[in-house]
Amino acid sequence: MTTVLAAIERANEQLFGDALACEEVHPAVFLPGPVEATRLRAHLLQAEALLRALAVVEDSPRNEESDPHIDAAFRRLEAKVDLLTALVAGFAAGQSTDPLRRLRWSARGVRMSHDAAFAPGTPGLFRVQAAEWLPSPLVLPATVLAAEAGVEPGSQSLWLRFEGLGPVLEAALERHLFRVHRRAVAESRRAG
Structure with a gap:
């Protein structure tokens, strides 16, 4: 038991020690198994494009008054794209099969509950719907750092370290989590 606790402490330090971490609830899953190099490269490129x-x-202004130099044609085009995105997200929302999970994540990794047990060292993919309005999932390579038995039989809390993100993708993920954190702080100030 002490080795499990020590592994959890090390995992918490590696993933969240001096990094910005956010707690959210999103559809997410860990898909165990090795990932071939070509598929891995495709996931990393897609993740970078999605975060960009x-x-x-x-980050774009929501209020038309925020930039008076934007012409009316651009605003109409932006509104049409927003509408199309909302429609596509609505259609795809019914197709999401990943369960909602409470996540604590940083640009280094994630802690999540899972309904299956995995041993430390298990490679795989972490898949999450990073934004409620966007149906496309963010898929990142990850390895199980630590695991702890969960409350439900057969469930575990997993600590997953993201693998091979590279500096550009890691920076994009950090910026995404910073925006999430900034929104959470703003919402708590409005509520309080």
Whole structure:
């Protein structure tokens, strides 16, 4: 038991020690198994593109008054894209099969509950719907650092370390989590 606790402490330090971490609830799953190099490269490129697109959408001004130089044609186009995105997200929302899970994550990794048991060292993919309005999942390679028996029989709390993200993807993930953190702080200030 003490070795499990020591592994959990090490995992917490590695994943969250001096990194910005957020707690959220999203559809997410860990898919165990080795990932071939070509597929891994494709997942990393898709993750980078997804996070870049999220940054463009979430960082763009929502209020038309915020930038008076934007012409009316651009605003109409932006509104049409927003509508199309909402429609596609609505259609795809019914297709999400991953269960909602409480996550604590940073750009280094994630702690999550899971309904299956995995041994430390198990490689695989972490899949999460990173934004409620966006049906495309973020898929990142990960390895189980530590595991602890959960409350439900056969469930575990998993600590997953992201693998091979590279500096650009890691920075994009850090920026995404910073925006999530900033929104959470703003919402708590409005509520309090």
